[in-house]
Amino acid sequence: MKIEIIAVGNEVLYGHTVNTNASYLARSMQKLGISPMYMTVIGDDSDVIKEAVQLAMKRTDVIVLTGGLGPTPDDLTKEVVCEILGLSMEIIPEELEKLKQYFEKRERAMTSNNQKQAAFPKEAYILANDCGTAPGCILEQQGKTIILLPGPPKEMKHMFDNYVIPFFKEKVSHYYESIDIKCFGLGESELATRIAPLLGDGEGVNVATYVGKGEVIVRIAAYATEQAVLTDKIDAMKEKIEQCLGPWIIGYNNEELEEKVVSLLLKQHLTVATVESCTGGLIAATLVNCGGVSICFKEGIVTYSNEAKMKYVGVKKETLDSVGAVSEETAKQMAEGIRKATGADIGLSSTGIAGPGGGTPTKPVGLVYIGIAMPQGTEVFKLQLHGTRQENRERTVKEILFRLYKKLQ
Amino acid sequence: MKIEIIAVGNEVLYGHTVNTNASYLARSMQKLGISPMYMTVIGDDSDVIKEAVQLAMKRTDVIVLTGGLGPTPDDLTKEVVCEILGLSMEIIPEELEKLKQYFEKRERAMTSNNQKQAAFPKEAYILANDCGTAPGCILEQQGKTIILLPGPPKEMKHMFDNYVIPFFKEKVSHYYESIDIKCFGLGESELATRIAPLLGDGEGVNVATYVGKGEVIVRIAAYATEQAVLTDKIDAMKEKIEQCLGPWIIGYNNEELEEKVVSLLLKQHLTVATVESCTGGLIAATLVNCGGVSICFKEGIVTYSNEAKMKYVGVKKETLDSVGAVSEETAKQMAEGIRKATGADIGLSSTGIAGPGGGTPTKPVGLVYIGIAMPQGTEVFKLQLHGTRQENRERTVKEILFRLYKKLQ
Numbered sequence: 001m002k003i004e005i006i007a008v009g010n011e012v013l014y015g016h017t018v019n020t021n022a023s024y025l026a027r028s029m030q031k032l033g034i035s036p037m038y039m040t041v042i043g044d045d046s047d048v049i050k051e052a053v054q055l056a057m058k059r060t061d062v063i064v065l066t067g068g069l070g071p072t073p074d075d076l077t078k079e080v081v082c083e084i085l086g087l088s089m090e091i092i093p094e095e096l097e098k099l100k101q102y103f104e105k106r107e108r109a110m111t112s113n114n115q116k117q118a119a120f121p122k123e124a125y126i127l128a129n130d131c132g133t134a135p136g137c138i139l140e141q142q143g144k145t146i147i148l149l150p151g152p153p154k155e156m157k158h159m160f161d162n163y164v165i166p167f168f169k170e171k172v173s174h175y176y177e178s179i180d181i182k183c184f185g186l187g188e189s190e191l192a193t194r195i196a197p198l199l200g201d202g203e204g205v206n207v208a209t210y211v212g213k214g215e216v217i218v219r220i221a222a223y224a225t226e227q228a229v230l231t232d233k234i235d236a237m238k239e240k241i242e243q244c245l246g247p248w249i250i251g252y253n254n255e256e257l258e259e260k261v262v263s264l265l266l267k268q269h270l271t272v273a274t275v276e277s278c279t280g281g282l283i284a285a286t287l288v289n290c291g292g293v294s295i296c297f298k299e300g301i302v303t304y305s306n307e308a309k310m311k312y313v314g315v316k317k318e319t320l321d322s323v324g325a326v327s328e329e330t331a332k333q334m335a336e337g338i339r340k341a342t343g344a345d346i347g348l349s350s351t352g353i354a355g356p357g358g359g360t361p362t363k364p365v366g367l368v369y370i371g372i373a374m375p376q377g378t379e380v381f382k383l384q385l386h387g388t389r390q391e392n393r394e395r396t397v398k399e400i401l402f403r404l405y406k407k408l409q
Numbered sequence: 410m411k412i413e414i415i416a417v418g419n420e421v422l423y424g425h426t427v428n429t430n431a432s433y434l435a436r437s438m439q440k441l442g443i444s445p446m447y448m449t450v451i452g453d454d455s456d457v458i459k460e461a462v463q464l465a466m467k468r469t470d471v472i473v474l475t476g477g478l479g480p481t482p483d484d485l486t487k488e489v490v491c492e493i494l495g496l497s498m499e500i501i502p503e504e505l506e507k508l509k510q511y512f513e514k515r516e517r518a519m520t521s522n523n524q525k526q527a528a529f530p531k532e533a534y535i536l537a538n539d540c541g542t543a544p545g546c547i548l549e550q551q552g553k554t555i556i557l558l559p560g561p562p563k564e565m566k567h568m569f570d571n572y573v574i575p576f577f578k579e580k581v582s583h584y585y586e587s588i589d590i591k592c593f594g595l596g597e598s599e600l601a602t603r604i605a606p607l608l609g610d611g612e613g614v615n616v617a618t619y620v621g622k623g624e625v626i627v628r629i630a631a632y633a634t635e636q637a638v639l640t641d642k643i644d645a646m647k648e649k650i651e652q653c654l655g656p657w658i659i660g661y662n663n664e665e666l667e668e669k670v671v672s673l674l675l676k677q678h679l680t681v682a683t684v685e686s687c688t689g690g691l692i693a694a695t696l697v698n699c700g701g702v703s704i705c706f707k708e709g710i711v712t713y714s715n716e717a718k719m720k721y722v723g724v725k726k727e728t729l730d731s732v733g734a735v736s737e738e739t740a741k742q743m744a745e746g747i748r749k750a751t752g753a754d755i756g757l758s759s760t761g762i763a764g765p766g767g768g769t770p771t772k773p774v775g776l777v778y779i780g781i782a783m784p785q786g787t788e789v790f791k792l793q794l795h796g797t798r799q800e801n802r803e804r805t806v807k808e809i810l811f812r813l814y815k816k817l818q
Contacts, residue, residue, distance in 0.1 A: 011619045014444055015435030016589075016628070019428055022450070026424030035423055037457070041431070041448035048446065055464075071598045072608070074617065106795065111602045133598075152620055210425055274690075274711070280697025281683075281690030284711040288689025289799055291765055293713075299721070300711035302683070302693040308708035308751075342717075356700060390698055 001171065002060040003029065004038040006052055008068040008077045009151055013043040021066045021149075021156050028160060032168050033176030033223055036064075044068065049080040057084075057144050064164075067151030069134035071113040078120075078137075078148055085141045087121035095126065095135055102133055127163040131155045138167060175230045178221035181241055182255070183248040184402050188216045195244045198237065205233050207241070214398045215250065250402060257401045258286050264408040265296040265346075272404075273344035274300035275313050275334045277325065278352040278368060282397050299342055303334070313337025313349075326351050326363050331380045335371030347373035348404065350396055354389045366392055370400040372407065379403075410580065411469040412438065413447040415461055417477040417486050418560055422452040430475045430558075430565050437569060441577050442585030442632050445473075453477065458489045466493075466553050473573075476560030478543035480522040487529075487546075487557055494550045496530035504535065504544055511542055536572045540564045547576060584639045587630035590650055591664065592657040593811050597625045604653045607646065614642050616650070623807050624659065659811060666810045667695050673817040674705040674755075681813075682753035683709035684722050684743045686734065687761040687777055688802050695806050708751055712743070722746025722758075735760050735772050740789045744780030756782035757813065759805055763798045775801055779809040781816065788812075 005025050011017040022039040029035055037060060042048045049068070056063045068077030082089055095118035103110035117134050120126055127136035132155040139146045147164060149156045183191060188211050192199060195218065198207050205222045220237045224230035242249065250257045265272060274284045274297075284300035287293055301312045306325055309315040314337045319329050331349050339347030352368025359365035366385035371378060383399055385392040414434050420426040431448040438444055446469060451457045458477070465472045477486030491498055504527035512519035526543045529535055536545035536556075541564040548555045556573060558565045592600055597620050601608060604627065607616050613633055619626045629646045633639035651658065659666045674681060683693045683706075693709035696702055710721045715734055718724040723746045728738050740758050748756030761777025768774035775794035780787060792808055794801040 010617060011628075012432075013435060013446075013448065014439055015432035015437075016619070018432045019448070023421075023424035023427045026422065028424075030423060037422075037452070038461075039422065039428070039448075039450035043444075043446070052447075072601050072618065074609075106596075107793075108596055109599060111598045113602070114598055276690070278697075279694070280706075281685075281693030281709055281711065282697075284690030285688070285694050285802075288687075288691075288711070288713065289802070291798060293689075297689075298714040299717035300690055300713075302690065302697070302709035302711075304697065304703055304709075305707040312708070389700065393694075393698070 001034055001062060003034065003036040003062045003064065004040065004056040004060040005036045006056060006063060006065045007039075007041045007151075008044065008049055008065060009041075010043045010074075012041050012067070021151070021153055024153065024157055025064060025066070025160060028165065029168070030221070031176060031178055032165065032172050033174055034168065034172060044074045044076060046076050046080050049076060050084060053081060053084055053146075057142070057146075061143075062145045062147070064147045064149065066149045066156055069117065069136065069148060069150045071111070071117055071133070073113075081139065081146055081148065082121055085121075085139065085146075087123055087139070087141070089119040089121050091115065091119050092126065095120070098128075098135075099133060127159050129155055129159060130162070131158050136163075138164070174223055174225055175227050176221070176223050177230050177234055178219055179234055179238060180253050181218040181220070181238070181245070181249055182212065182251045182257075183216045183218065183245055184214070184250045184257070184398065186216060186245070186248045191216050191218070191245065191248070195241055198240055198244070203233070205237050207237060214395055218245070247406075250405065256290075257398065257405060259290050261401050261405050261408065262287060262290040262293050262296060264405070266292070268408065270345040270408075271296050271298060271343075272346040272348060273298065273338045273342040274348045275309075275338035276300065276302050276350045277304060277309070277334075278354045279350040279393050279396050280304060282393055283348055283350060283400060286397050286401070298344065301338065309334060313341055324363070326353055326367060326369065328369055328380045328382065331369035331371035332373075332378050335373035335380070336378055339373045345375060346404070347371070348400055349373075350400065352383070352392075352396065354392045354396075356389055368392065368396050368399075370396060370403070372400065372404055374407065410443055410471060412443060412445045412471045412473065413449060413465040413469040414445045415449045415451065415465060415472060415474045416560075417451055417453065417458055417474060419452045419483075421450050421476070430560070430562055433562065433566055434473060434475075434569060437574065438577070439585055439587065439630075441574070441581050442583045443577065443581055453483045453485060455485050455489050458485060459493060462490060462493055462555075466551070466555075470552075471554045471556070473556045473558065475558045475565055478526065478545065478557060478559045480520070480526055480542070482522075490548065490555055490557065491530055494530075494548065494555075496532055496548070496550070498528040498530050500524065500527050501529050501535065504529070507537075507544075508542060536568050538564055538568060539571070540567045545572075547573070583632050583634050584636050585630070585632050586639050586643055587628055588643055588647060589662050590627040590629070590647070590654070590658055591621065591660045591666075592625045592627065592654055593623070593659045593666070593807065594657045595625060595654070600625050600627070600654065600657070604650055607649055607653070612642070614646050616646060623804060627654065656815075659814065665699075666807065666814060668699050670810050670814050670817065671696060671699040671702050671705060673814065675701070677817065679754040679817075680705050680707060680752075681755040681757060682707065682747045682751040683757045684718075684747035685709065685711050685759045686713060686718070686743075687763045688759040688805050689713060691802055691806050692757055692759060692809060695810070707753065710747065718743060722750055733772070735762055735776060735778065737778055737789045737791065740778035740780035741782075741787050744782035744789070745787055748782045754784060755813070756780070756787075757809055758782075759809065761792070761801075761805065763801045763805075765798055777801065777805050777808075779805060779812070781809065781813055783816065788816075 334349035355365035743758035758780035764774035
């Protein structure tokens with residue numbers, strides 16, 4: 001099956017929006033064992049769209065278009081594709097009704113230009129847009145499959161995952177499965193060295209490493225004509241990799257570190273409280289992102305000033321005067337202080353210089369102390385980070401959650 | 410001048426690497442007033458590369474290829490392009506010498522496969538690679554310009570900025586400029602309706618709308634042969650759009666709402682404190698993301714539990730018992746309570762049901778109250794959001810910052 005992905009939109013063509021849609025589609029297709037042969041980006045110009053779709057119909061079997069389904073006169077994808085295929089469109093009452101409800105629910109006015117989003121040829125298999133206004137569609141015409149998806153990534157992803165993948169699944173005859181093993185605390189090359197003999201292709205199994213957001217991902221991918229064989233292959237390789245990388249593994253596939261931490265806290269009936277300086281609430285916000293966290297997380301404090309550090313968690317003035325706010329001792333007192341002040345089983349603290357300013361020769365930008373106070377004692381970790389302000393703060397959150405995760409295991 | 414950007418590489422085609430090179434090139438070209446007409450991604454397959462380059466030579470004048478200049482047998486771009494043009498390559502002694510020095514300097518062994526990176530046709534204008542091993546080149550053949558750049562973004566960018574832009578500058582004779590106007594609080598279609606007469610092309614100025622992260626962006630782009638004319642065109646259109654959308658404008662280009670808020674707080678010598686329930690620290694974390702925030706933001710509290718709401722900010726037990734934590738009255742008491750407890754000029758609060766669970770018929774998922782307590786009084790806003798847990802929390806942060814921004818203006 002030859003596939004072309006075409007993104008339509010000036011914002012992509014002019015470089016203001018990076019074409020993450022195409023990458024997402026390609027990665028999602030890989031889970032089905034299929035890959036695109038071409039990715040194309042073109043602007044909101046009906047002649048160019050027409051020519052590109054006609055070319056794609058000549059050189060591929062399946063064409064996935066993203067973008068150009070919006071309400072404005074710029075949005076031309078559906079119109080041009082129908083013109084090429086010689087199909088006429090009409091307003092589909094059910095789709096118009098859904099649109100009306102969408103706007104009513106949000107108490108927003110539906111403008112007349114939204115109407116065209118409900119127009120489709122009767123030959124179209126309409127794909128619901130559960131996250132926005134533009135429905136997509138699948139057209140099977142002239143021996144080709146043309147799939148129209150909206151441009152906003154959130155809408156596109158949801159539509160593809162829920163309505164297009166099942167459609168593709170019927171078309172592919174082999175089984176494919178992949179699993180991502182997320183690791184933290186090892187660089188990519190060190191990690192790759194540890195699993196060097198397992199990397200690459202072998203007996204229908206491929207192992208590769210990728211750099212994720214603050215993590216390194218080991219992906220195992222396998223094909224097979226039988227599901228049982230496939231599962232065996234994946235499981236056997238997974239075990240081998242776990243033997244090599246066990247201490248650094250923080251989760252599988254879409255599992256997030258904070259979810260693992262919250263799940264361990266709940267299982268062990270432990271509560272946690274946070275006191276944050278350089279992370280400014282991001283540790284709390286990350287924990288609170290997990291549903292059901294209210295049982296183990298009751299409160300958190302952002303003590304950005306020295307006064308707040310003394311007032312809420314009893315950091316000693318002498319400590320702040322002598323070794324300063326960014327110090328092992330302050331991190332320790334903060335973590336222990338929040339534990340005491342809240343009665344939580346575990347106290348987490350952060351204090352550091354996130355940057356870009358504020359560094360000194362002895363306390364450079366990126367110096368961060370994180371504290372974990374538990375019934376069995378307090379431990380403080382010193383980090384020296386090298387990213388932007390935002391990256392340093394995100395990294396600090398990952399680091400403290402990783403240390404806590406190891407302690408809870 | 411018609412331009413096509415072609416990225417060569419399986420890692421891009423399979424979605425593991427997002428094609429940020431193409432976006433970077435397009436944005437850089439815009440500064441010269443030129444734009445690509447197509448962006449294409451293909452894999453490391455000589456037949457497909459050949460066909461794609463031949464197509465590009467047919468439909469465009471300038472072809473910029475990225476990737477496939479490395480030392481491995483997979484790296485085929487230069488070889489295929491020379492084959493198409495009927496040019497033969499030879500090792501260029503100066504380039505070989507540079508390669509040898511590169512490896513010597515890094516105390517790394519130069520393997521024999523690196524040699525081919527020094528091979529070019531004698532017709533090529535070679536582009537130095539100051540950040541890596543693969544030089545690029547410009548070929549002007551058969552009335553077409555073909556530019557070969559390496560794939561690693563750092564190498565590609567440096568080479569393009571330093572050696573290709575000067576080459577392009579000689580070819581273009583006009584100026585280009587664009588400005589993004591970020592709006593919040595209006596949907597794209599409602600916004601587009603308000604500026605409908607201004608949208609599209611007119612007198613060398615283009616106006617278009619895009620959906621950003623929680624915002625709608627209006628982009629003004631203009632071309633002119635004189636810089637002064639260009640500035641006038643942009644300014645005139647900007648003023649017209651500001652007249653239509655003034656109340657919803659939250660910034661220009663890369664300005665973030667939180668930066669505008671913090672800058673207004675600093676200018677007005679106001680301090681702020683936060684008490685968060687459903688946002689779990691994200692309001693504080695967003696503010697703290699702005700450098701220099703320590704002057705206006707001293708502390709914040711995450712009161713996820715009812716107990717914490719009573720303990721830290723004095724929410725009344727009767728209120729929680731009668732109307733509950735997710736209520737206008739609780740949001741009001743929280744915002745006023747944090748103002749009182751911290752002595753800050755402004756108190757910000759959030760309480761709501763971020764989801765996915767926890768909703769009831771009278772208090773559905775997505776119901777959020779945000780409170781802003783200021784010296785002149787307290788205001789509470791009711792939101793009904795429709796996203797995921799994470800989206801609802803991010804939206805809540807944007808909403809409260811937007812309301813505060815309007816109040817501070």
